[in-house]
Amino acid sequence: MSALLSVKDLRIDFVDRGRVTNTPVRGIDLEVGHGEIIGVVGESGCGKTLTGLAVLGLLPGGATATGSVLLDGGDQLAPNAANRRGEDVSIVFQNPGTAFNPVFTIGAQLRNVVRRHRDFTKREEDAHILNYLTLVQLPDPARAAASYPHELSGGMLQRAMIAMALLCEPKLLILDEPTTALDVTVAKQILELVLDLQRQFGFSVLLITHNLGIVHDICDRVAVLYAGRVIELGETAEVLKSPKHPYTQGLLDALPGNRDPNMPLAAIRGTVPSNLLGITGCAFADRCPLVIDECRRIDPALLESTNGHADACIRTVRA
Amino acid sequence: MAHHASRRWLEVIPNPIARASRARPLGRMLVVRVLGTLGILLVLSIIVFSMLHLAPGDIVKNLLGNRPSSPDAVAAIRAQYHLDQPLYMQYLIWLGNTLTGDFGQSIRLQDSVANVIGARLGITASLSGLAFLLAVIVAIPLGVQSAVRSGSWIDRFATGFGIVGLSAPTFAVGLLLLYGFAFYVPIFPVYGSGDGGLDTLWHLVLPAITLALGLGAIILKLTRTAMLRELESDYVTFGRARGLPDRQVHLIALRNAAIPIVTGASLVLTFLVGGTVLAETTFALPGLGTLLQGSVLFKDIAVVQALTLLVAVTIATIALLADLAYIFLDPRIRAKEGAQ
Ligand SMILES: Nc1ncnc2c1ncn2[C@@H]1O[C@H](COP(=O)(O)OP(=O)(O)O)[C@@H](O)[C@H]1O
Ligand SMILES: [Mg+2]
Numbered sequence: 174m175s176a177l178l179s180v181k182d183l184r185i186d187f188v189d190r191g192r193v194t195n196t197p198v199r200g201i202d203l204e205v206g207h208g209e210i211i212g213v214v215g216e217s218g219c220g221k222t223l224t225g226l227a228v229l230g231l232l233p234g235g236a237t238a239t240g241s242v243l244l245d246g247g248d249q250l251a252p253n254a255a256n257r258r259g260e261d262v263s264i265v266f267q268n269p270g271t272a273f274n275p276v277f278t279i280g281a282q283l284r285n286v287v288r289r290h291r292d293f294t295k296r297e298e299d300a301h302i303l304n305y306l307t308l309v310q311l312p313d314p315a316r317a318a319a320s321y322p323h324e325l326s327g328g329m330l331q332r333a334m335i336a337m338a339l340l341c342e343p344k345l346l347i348l349d350e351p352t353t354a355l356d357v358t359v360a361k362q363i364l365e366l367v368l369d370l371q372r373q374f375g376f377s378v379l380l381i382t383h384n385l386g387i388v389h390d391i392c393d394r395v396a397v398l399y400a401g402r403v404i405e406l407g408e409t410a411e412v413l414k415s416p417k418h419p420y421t422q423g424l425l426d427a428l429p430g431n432r433d434p435n436m437p438l439a440a441i442r443g444t445v446p447s448n449l450l451g452i453t454g455c456a457f458a459d460r461c462p463l464v465i466d467e468c469r470r471i472d473p474a475l476l477e478s479t480n481g482h483a484d485a486c487i488r489t490v491r492a
Numbered sequence: 493m494a495h496h497a498s499r500r501w502l503e504v505i506p507n508p509i510a511r512a513s514r515a516r517p518l519g520r521m522l523v524v525r526v527l528g529t530l531g532i533l534l535v536l537s538i539i540v541f542s543m544l545h546l547a548p549g550d551i552v553k554n555l556l557g558n559r560p561s562s563p564d565a566v567a568a569i570r571a572q573y574h575l576d577q578p579l580y581m582q583y584l585i586w587l588g589n590t591l592t593g594d595f596g597q598s599i600r601l602q603d604s605v606a607n608v609i610g611a612r613l614g615i616t617a618s619l620s621g622l623a624f625l626l627a628v629i630v631a632i633p634l635g636v637q638s639a640v641r642s643g644s645w646i647d648r649f650a651t652g653f654g655i656v657g658l659s660a661p662t663f664a665v666g667l668l669l670l671y672g673f674a675f676y677v678p679i680f681p682v683y684g685s686g687d688g689g690l691d692t693l694w695h696l697v698l699p700a701i702t703l704a705l706g707l708g709a710i711i712l713k714l715t716r717t718a719m720l721r722e723l724e725s726d727y728v729t730f731g732r733a734r735g736l737p738d739r740q741v742h743l744i745a746l747r748n749a750a751i752p753i754v755t756g757a758s759l760v761l762t763f764l765v766g767g768t769v770l771a772e773t774t775f776a777l778p779g780l781g782t783l784l785q786g787s788v789l790f791k792d793i794a795v796v797q798a799l800t801l802l803v804a805v806t807i808a809t810i811a812l813l814a815d816l817a818y819i820f821l822d823p824r825i826r827a828k829e830g831a832q
Contacts, residue, residue: 231732259734263734
């Protein structure tokens with residue numbers, strides 16, 4: 174079976190008056206299978222959100238994408254991608270407090286979506302909306318529908334946003350840091366809900382996060398992003414158990430549970446380069462503890478070493 | 493796939509989405525506002541009354557002109573208009589009459605203040621109304637377009653229009669329009685208010701455009717700024733992500749932008765008051781603006797007092813309407829008002 178989502182050599186340039194000012198995404202390759210949950214991890218600014226927006230066909234002004242993004246065979250970089258948004262693919266954003274329009278009720282905002290994609294009578298719309306608000310386990314769905322966003326808590330809003338994203342039964346659900354704005358217990362409930370709904374409906378999930386713990390808990394596979402590239406990709410258990418790329422290793426070392434109590438906190442030194450124009454060699458070279466001379470000359474490609482486990486480090490020994 | 497097989501909405505939950513009723517103690521707010529306005533009117537009337545008395549010039553001389561006058565005649569006039577009484581008594585007499593609905597006599601025009609104002613109110617109301625309408629009809633769509641297509645030629649045109657509108661003085665614009673469209677290309681009449689109906693409307697076009705330019709420039713700027721901010725907000729991206737078409741997304745953003753636009757537009761309405769005097773003078777329109785100007789120069793106290801109060805009441809009413817619109821437009825404010 175071919176993949177549901179296939180991203181090939183996706184590059185995103187920001188162009189100002191004909192000049193490229195930044196290239197935050199520099200050739201991403203990624204596939205998401207039917208019913209698969211894939212995690213996309215990386216530090217802030219590494220291009221996770223832009224990649225998600227490109228999959229929606231919804232890049233911000235000034236951004237141009239090259240490469241290919243095929244969703245169920247449809248080209249998401251083509252101008253008509255808008256037709257599939259909300260229908261085949263939808264997204265849940267990080268901040269539920271600002272993702273809803275403050276001056277309309279939740280119900281009215283959900284109704285917009287149903288109207289756009291379905292030909293229902295008003296009664297059917299009501300029933301459909303209430304059904305989905307019930308599915309996301311909101312305690313009082315009818316009241317939630319009649320509420321304005323400021324009347325609901327962050328967790329409730331995030332549930333409503335998930336309901337809104339699922340209203341038209343997308344094949345792919347993108348979650349962009351869905352729990353970053355929530356406190357730990359609520360975050361846990363929201364992730365359990367997503368897992369639960371995914372088992373029930375079988376849609377695919379592209380989960381964007383900077384939290385490897387979440388990846389460990391719910392993702393089948395994981396793609397580690399650094400400076401607009403996938404630098405490691407594989408089964409979650411495999412990647413977390415035996416990471417190949419020093420950056421992935423660094424992310425794992427930075428987790429509180431993995432720290433050697435006798436060592437100082439092993440954060441990755443330095444920061445992500447803020448502009449990626451004119452980088453030669455490996456973008457991680459300046460921060461890498463294992464850097465060798467070649468790293469600054471050769472820009473390593475993402476290559477497979479063992480069954481489905483790939484990485485982009487020239488030091489990796491491949492069979 | 494299980495997902496697609498389960499078209500669940502057919503097994504409906506027959507439970508219509510009820511809008512919770514939200515009782516708001518609007519009444520209390522209205523009472524507070526009306527009382528506040530009355531207080532302001534009282535203070536304002538005292539200030540204007542004293543200022544007119546302190547200003548140089550003598551109303552009896554203004555009235556008699558260059559005619560020779562006997563001391564008896566002067567005394568008679570002074571008695572007739574209570575000018576022989578101490579200042580505070582004059583004020584109290586005026587206040588007492590006003591409270592019973594009698595606004596007094598115009599000394600200059602020898603008619604009741606009610607008649608004097610009534611005869612000119614129509615012109616000024618039509619002029620301001622027309623100007624406001626023109627400004628809104630042009631500025632809001634232009635502001636929306638210039639935000640939606642920010643950086644395009646339409647945005648640059650709108651920005652240029654805004655700069656001209658804001659910086660050009662009303663009388664200069666008026667004279668320019670007069671020269672261009674009444675004298676050089678005689679489409680519109682040069683002055684006066686015409687003989688009623690459509691003719692009057694025709695006479696009001698140039699003065700209304702004159703007024704609308706400055707007003708429109710401000711509303712344009714407000715609209716553009718508010719729209720730009722709304723278009724950048726998360727809910728717009730999220731709306732697009734759900735597949736809403738651009739047109740609908742823009743309308744929704746305009747609905748949100750309406751909150752700052754309404755507040756701002758109500759503030760600039762007060763700007764109309766000053767502008768109207770200038771426009772009426774430039775185009776020789778017999779409206780309240782020219783009346784105010786003449787009455788101040790003549791020290792025609794009763795008329796000035798009544799006009800001042802009229803302007804103040806109008807501004808207070810507009811501000812109140814804007815606040816009500818605000819409550820109506822923004823559920824967050826509604827909730828706060830309700831919680832008080
Ligand atoms: N609207 C924009 N305009 C200009 N640059 C942008 C814009 N959005 C993102 N970028 C650039 O792209 C980089 C990656 O952004 P993003 O995908 O949001 O990162 P993250 O991985 O944190 O989600 C940012 O560091 C920024 O430099
Ligand atoms: Mg992000």
